[in-house]
Each structure stands twice: as C-alpha cells, then as structure tokens.
Amino acid sequence: xxxxxxxxxxxxxxxxxxxxxxxxxxxxxxxxxxxxxxxxxxxxxxxxxxxxxxxxxxxxxxxxxxxxxxxxxxxxxxxxxxxxxxxxxxxxxxxxxxxxxxxxxxxxxxxxxxxxxxxxxxxxxxxxxxxxxxxxxxxxxxxxxxxxxxxxxxxxxxxxxxxxxxxxxxxxxxxxxxxxxxxxxxxxxxxxxxxxxxxxxxxxxxxxxxxxxxxxxxxxxxxxxxxxxxxxxxxxxxxxxxxxxxxxxxxxxxxxxxxxxxxxxxxxxxxxxxxxxxxxxxxxxxxxxxxxxxxxxxxxxxxxxxxxxxxxxxxxxxxxxxxxxxxxxxxxxxxxxxxxxxxxxxxxxxxxxxxxxxxxxxxxxxxxxxxxxxxxxxxxxxxxxxxxxxxxxxxxxxxxxxxxxxxxxxxxxxxxxxxxxxxxxxxxxxxxxxxxxxxxxxxxxxxxxxxxxxxxxxxxxxxxxxxxxxxxxxxxxxxxxxxxxxxxxxxxxxxxxxxxxxxxxxxxxxxxxxxxxxxxxxxxxxxxxxxxxxxxxxxxxxxxxxxxxxxxxxxxxxxxxxxxxxxxxx
Numbered sequence: 001x002x003x004x005x006x007x008x009x010x011x012x013x014x015x016x017x018x019x020x021x022x023x024x025x026x027x028x029x030x031x032x033x034x035x036x037x038x039x040x041x042x043x044x045x046x047x048x049x050x051x052x053x054x055x056x057x058x059x060x061x062x063x064x065x066x067x068x069x070x071x072x073x074x075x076x077x078x079x080x081x082x083x084x085x086x087x088x089x090x091x092x093x094x095x096x097x098x099x100x101x102x103x104x105x106x107x108x109x110x111x112x113x114x115x116x117x118x119x120x121x122x123x124x125x126x127x128x129x130x131x132x133x134x135x136x137x138x139x140x141x142x143x144x145x146x147x148x149x150x151x152x153x154x155x156x157x158x159x160x161x162x163x164x165x166x167x168x169x170x171x172x173x174x175x176x177x178x179x180x181x182x183x184x185x186x187x188x189x190x191x192x193x194x195x196x197x198x199x200x201x202x203x204x205x206x207x208x209x210x211x212x213x214x215x216x217x218x219x220x221x222x223x224x225x226x227x228x229x230x231x232x233x234x235x236x237x238x239x240x241x242x243x244x245x246x247x248x249x250x251x252x253x254x255x256x257x258x259x260x261x262x263x264x265x266x267x268x269x270x271x272x273x274x275x276x277x278x279x280x281x282x283x284x285x286x287x288x289x290x291x292x293x294x295x296x297x298x299x300x301x302x303x304x305x306x307x308x309x310x311x312x313x314x315x316x317x318x319x320x321x322x323x324x325x326x327x328x329x330x331x332x333x334x335x336x337x338x339x340x341x342x343x344x345x346x347x348x349x350x351x352x353x354x355x356x357x358x359x360x361x362x363x364x365x366x367x368x369x370x371x372x373x374x375x376x377x378x379x380x381x382x383x384x385x386x387x388x389x390x391x392x393x394x395x396x397x398x399x400x401x402x403x404x405x406x407x408x409x410x411x412x413x414x415x416x417x418x419x420x421x422x423x424x425x426x427x428x429x430x431x432x433x434x435x436x437x438x439x440x441x442x443x444x445x446x447x448x449x450x451x452x453x454x455x456x457x458x459x460x461x462x463x464x465x466x467x468x469x470x471x472x473x474x475x476x477x478x479x480x481x482x483x484x485x486x487x488x489x490x491x492x493x494x495x496x497x498x499x500x501x502x503x504x505x506x507x508x509x510x511x512x513x514x515x516x517x518x519x520x521x522x523x524x525x526x527x528x529x530x531x532x533x534x535x536x537x538x539x540x541x542x543x544x545x546x547x548x549x550x551x552x553x554x555x556x557x558x559x560x561x562x563x564x565x566x567x568x569x570x
Contacts, residue, residue, distance in 0.1 A: 163316035169568060170245020171197070176568035179469040182523050184565050185536035192564040195540050196557075197246050200239070203546035203557045204247075208236070212281035213263050214256035215240075219550050226276040230293065233261060233273060234300025235554050241307035242561050242568075251312055254304075258318055261301055266293040268347040268355050271330035273297055275346065290359060292348040295335045295383045299343075302327040303388045306395055306570035321395070328392045332400070337376060340430045341407035343383040345442070349375040366428065366441050377431040378441070381415075381423040382453045384408040386473065387464040391570050409472040412461070420503045421479030425453035436501060449506060450499040452513065452551075459517035459559055465524050466562065467569045477521040484518055485531050492518070492535045512552040515539055516559035523563065536563060 169175055172193045185192060209218045209228075217232035219225055237257045244250035264283055266272040267290050274283045274291035283291035305324035308314075314321045334347040344350060348360055351373045365372040386405050393401030415434060416423050424436035426447045436448035444451070458480050465473035483503060488494040495515050496507030507514075516539055522532040540560055546553040561567055 161313035161315035163313075165312060167244035167250070167311050168313075169311055171243050171247075171566055172245065174565055176467075178466040178523070178565065178567075181525065182466050183526055183529055183532060184523065185563055186529070186533050189565065193566070195544070196560045196564040196566065197243075198544060199540060199546065199557055199560055200243055200246070202544070203239075203553055206546045207550060207553060208253070210256065212260055212277065214259035215253050216257070216260050216277070217550065217554060226278050227281065229276045230273040230297025230301070231275075232297075232550060232554060233257060234297040234304065235558060237261075237304035238300055238307070239554075239557060239561070241304050241311050242566060244311050254308055255318060258305075258323070264291070266347055267291050268293065268350075268353065268359075269330045269334055271326045272334070272347055273301060290348065293335065293346045295331070295343050295346055295380070296385075298327060298331055298335065299383065299385050299388050302331060303385070303391060303570070306391055307568075310570045325396055328396055331392075332398075336404060337379070337430070340377075340379075341404045342379040342411060342430055343408070345375060345378060345380055345383075349378070351376045367438070368440070374428070375442075378426060378428045378437070379411070379430055380426055380453055381412065382425070382456045382460065384412065384457065385460050385464075386470065387460075387467050387569065390464075390468060395570070409470075409476075412476055413472070416476065416479070417501050418479065420483040420499075420501060421476055422450040422483070422499060422501045422503070423454050423457055424448045424501060425451050446498060446506070448501075450501060452497070455497070455511075455514045456517050456555065458521035459555070459562070462517070462520035462522075462524060463562055463567060466520075467567065474524050477524045480518070480521055481524065481528055481531070485528070490531050490534060492531075492538045512539060512543075512548060512556045516552075516556045520559050520562050532563075 174189070207217050209216050212227065215236065216228040217236040219228050219232060237254060240247075240250050240254040240257060244254075247253070260277075261273050264274045264277050266274050267283075272293040275294040275297065276284065276291070278284060302324050305320045305327065308318075309320040309324065312320070330347075334350045334353055335344045336342070337344055338352060347353070350356060351361075360372050363372040365374045366378065386408060389401045389405045389408075393399065393405075411427065411430070411434060412423060415427055415436065424447070425443070426437035426441050427434050428437045428441060429435050438448055439445040441447040443453075446452075458477060461473045461476050464470050465477060484495070487503060487505075492515050493510060495510055495518065496505045497509060497511035497514050498507030499505055515535060519532060519535040519539060522528040522535060539556060540563075546557070548556075
C-alpha cells in the first residue's frame with residue numbers, strides 16, 4: 001500500500017526544479033516533505049508598541065523602540081538579562097524570560113521572571129518564553145507587550161483588538177532580537193530588507209495562487225503532481241504573517257490560506273490538513289492514497305496561526321489563537337509518539353489512534369516488507385522544529401512540550417556523526433536502537449542520507465538558536481558549519497544536493513534547498529561571517545528572482561527572511 005509514485009522517482013536534475021512534499025505514507029508519498037521554523041528568545045526589551053508601523057526604512061512606529069533593552073549591532077538579543085534556568089522545563093522550575101516592557105508573573109511553579117532576559121545557554125529545555133513577554137506555564141498571568149489575550153488574542157500593550165487593524169509587527173520593524181553573538185550578512189539593514197522584499201515580490205508572482213476557495217502555494221501541477229501540499233501551505237502561512245506590513249494584502253492572503261486549510265482536512269482529524277490537494281481542487285479518493293496528514297505542514301500551520309494572533313489579534317473573522325490551539329492539540333494527540341516523544345511521520349503512523357486498525361494496520365510498512373505499524377517507530381529530522389515546540393508550550397501552558405524538545409535534541413546528538421553533524425532523511429527503530437533508515441524505507445534510495453528532507457535541518461535548528469539561544473542548537477549547527485565550510489572551501493557554489501552522513505557527496509549539482517538552510521546555520525557565530533556573506537551574495541544578490549521551483553524558491557525566501565533579521569517568535 002505504501003509504494004512511491006512514479007513522479008517521485010526523478011533524477012537529481014529534475015529534483016532541483018520541483019522537489020519537495022508533505023510526505024505521507026499510507027499509500028504513496030510526495031517525496032520530499034518539508035517544514036518551517038522559528039524560535040523564541042526574549043526580544044531585546046521593548047516591542048514596537050501599540051499600532052507601530054514602518055516606512056521603507058523600517059522604523060518602529062508609535063510604540064517603544066525595538067531593542068531598548070540593549071540589542072547587539074548584529075541583531076543579538078540583550079546580553080544583560082537573566083537566562084532561563086539550567087534545564088528548567090516549562091512550568092517546572094525554569095524561569096520564563098520576559099522583555100524590557102513586560103515582567104512575567106512567575107507564580108505557580110517556582111519560576112522567576114527577569115526583564116531583558118536573554119536566552120537559555122544551559123542546553124536545558126527552558127527557553128520557552130516568547131519575544132517581549134514572559135508566560136507562566138504553570139498558572140501565572142501573562143503581561144506586557146506581546147501578551148496574548150487567552151480569550152481572544154488581544155495583543156500588544158493591552159490595547160483593544162481591532163478586527164480590521166494593521167500589523168503590529170510589520171516586516172522591517174526588527175522588534176525581535178536574535179541571540180547575542182549571532183550575525184547577519186554584511187551590509188546595511190535597509191539593503192538586507194530590500195533584497196528580501198524584492199525576492200518576496202518575485203516569489204509571490206511565481207508561486208502564490210488564488211484558487212480552491214482561498215490561497216495556496218503552487219506545487220507545480222505538472223503531470224501527476226498535486227496542485228499543492230500541506231508542507232507548502234504551512235510555508236505560505238508563515239510567509240504571509242512575516243511579510244505583513246510590506247505586503248498590504250498579507251492578512252487577506254493569510255486568511256485565504258486558513259480557509260483552504262479548513263476546506264481540506266485530514267481524513268483522520270479535522271484539525272490537521274490533508275497532505276495533498278489534487279487537480280480539480282480535490283483530495284484523493286483512492287483507498288491506497290488516503291488524504292491523511294504530513295507532520296511538517298501541520299507544525300508550520302499551527303505556528304503561523306500563533307504568529308497571526310500576535311500580528312493582528314484574534315477578534316476578527318478568525319480567532320487565530322483558538323484555531324492554533326486546536327491544531328496543536330491534534331498534533332500532540334496524533335503525530336507525537338507517546339513513548340519516545342518524537343514526531344511521527346503523520347497521523348497515519350499513530351498506531352494508538354482509534355482509526356488506525358481499520359485504515360492502516362493491513363497496509364505495507366517500511367521497505368515494502370515490514371508491518372505498517374513499524375512506522376510508529378520512525379521519525380523524520382526535518383520535522384524537528386524546536387522553536388515551534390517551545391511556542392506551543394507557551395501558548396497552551398503545557399510543560400509536556402519541553403519534554404518533546406529534549407527528545408528531539410537528544411536524537412540529533414545520538415544520530416549525527418561528530419565529524420559532520422549531518423542527519424538522515426529518516427530515522428528508524430526509535431524503540432530500540434535509533435539508526436538512519438536504509439534505502440527505500442519510505443520514499444527513495446536516499447532515505448538514510450542527507451537528502452531533500454534533511455537539507456532543511458540546518459535552517460530549523462539554526463532558527464531555534466537565533467530565537468531562543470538553546471546551546472544544543474548551537475552545538476549542532478557549529479559542527480555542520482565547520483564541516484560544510486571545509487568541504488566547500490567557503491565557496492557555496494560547491495554545495496551539492498545530497499551527502500552521505502560521513503560527508504561524501506552524492507548529489508548531482510547545486511540546489512538552493514541545500515544552500516539556503518546552510519545560510520541560516522551560519523548566523524550562529526562571528527567566525528562564519530565570510531561564509532554567510534558568500535551564501536547571501538550567491539543566493540540573494542546574484543540570483544534575485546524566484547525562477548527555479550516551488551521547493552527551492554520557497555525555502556530560499558524563508559531563509560532570507562531569517563537571514564535579514566525579520567524572523568520572530570510568537
């Protein structure tokens with residue numbers, strides 16, 4: 001039942017043009033699923049205040065200026081604040097950071113709030129505080145600039161939510177400070193923003209489609225390709241929320257993405273999205289290709305809804321915060337392994353679910369020979385979005401997300417070779433001795449290699465370091481940075497689209513899907529400045545238009561948003 005479709009098994013050259021997916025598994029995957037990230041370090045104190053908007057130069061509007069708590073010139077978060085308690089899980093004694101204009105109520109679990117708190121440098125599972133506000137996960141109140149109204153998501157500085165209001169954190173405001181010591185590409189902030197907005201405009205013209213009852217990111221639609229996949233839908237929702245302020249139609253676009261998400265649910269849970277929508281705006285009706293979920297798309301959709309709550313408030317047509325909580329609950333119920341606390345490949349792999357026996361138990365499992373239930377003990381490192389998990393913990397006051405963060409960092413440390421830091425597309429046997437999958441575990445011969453799934457890991461983990469300062473994230477990307485810089489001689493044109501975990505090249509050529517994530521990882525330290533500049537110049541300056549393909553162009557845009565300093569944590 002789980003057999004790759006013929007349009008998945010394409011050459012390396014064609015992968016560079018159209019690869020991606022929200023991979024599923026109950027009867028065929030869309031090869032190369034993907035996702036997005038972001039993290040949540042405390043902002044540098046002040047937030048852009050009530051109604052703050054930007055002009056072309058990106059100045060914050062009427063509220064407090066960004067970074068008044070003391071951010072670094074390279075976008076680092078303030079260095080003088082308190083950090084999250086060593087290893088403190090949310091609601092279990094670790095302190096929750098708060099920005100300069102917010103003090104968290106630390107009552108309830110012994111956690112304390114510190115103004116201008118920086119990030120968790122201890123490697124523990126703390127760092128769950130969002131930008132500009134600390135939340136007490138154990139029952140304390142949430143106050144300050146970005147405090148979300150639990151009933152309706154009214155936002156910054158406690159103002160009344162305007163259902164038709166503009167963005168509170170417009171692109172270019174740079175209200176959210178990255179971890180102290182992180183870097184950005186050389187050049188003025190204005191030039192970084194302008195390069196990013198120019199590429200966004202090109203990407204929007206090439207990839208954004210108004211159809212199927214709202215908006216979606218076109219997968220390509222060639223041959224048997226679907227119109228769009230949940231992976232790309234999550235990407236699009238992230239982009240819409242983060243580009244608000246530059247794009248005056250961002251909220252309309254975001255709401256259109258939401259409408260399409262709700263129109264095409266997973267067959268297993270109405271709060272998760274069906275992994276692929278086919279030509280004719282229809283979900284699959286095939287018994288061998290059920291319209292179930294792909295984990296990465298749902299993770300990004302939930303995170304994007306949290307961004308939307310902070311960006312516009314939740315008192316309009318869509319209660320973004322309430323909808324985010326529904327998706328988060330469904331994710332935790334059906335796409336998290338309840339024993340290992342690792343992400344599953346989709347809701348179709350949840351052997352504990354009441355729908356599993358009838359729909360999947362008799363299907364073919366890993367390698368076409370094992371029982372389908374063995375997928376419950378598989379996981380995909382490109383779904384490891386620790387910044388998302390931390391944000392989910394804050395939004396739901398659920399300390400269990402800290403355990404989930406720890407489990408994923410633990411597996412990365414266990415599986416990645418010390419010489420390269422690379423992780424495979426898929427990991428199997430998580431119930432006994434986790435190991436890289438062998439060829440054709442689920443999708444292709446490269447399932448155990450650093451290929452078109454795992455290529456996103458440096459971006460995902462890099463974002464968590466930028467946003468939350470997690471020492472485990474830095475350790476992971478530092479190893480990758482040292483390896484890839486040495487492998488290429490600091491020449492990004494020598495990056496290829498695939499490697500064995502020992503660093504042996506297996507790719508057939510260059511790919512922005514590999515290069516762009518390395519750029520985000522390079523932001524972790526000053527020693528990478530020349531490498532980061534080389535990637536930015538090749539990626540963004542020398543190739544300024546979205547003309548390659550859905551996967552590469554979209555990952556490139558998401559990476560540019562982060563590299564230009566415009567990512568933030570809800």
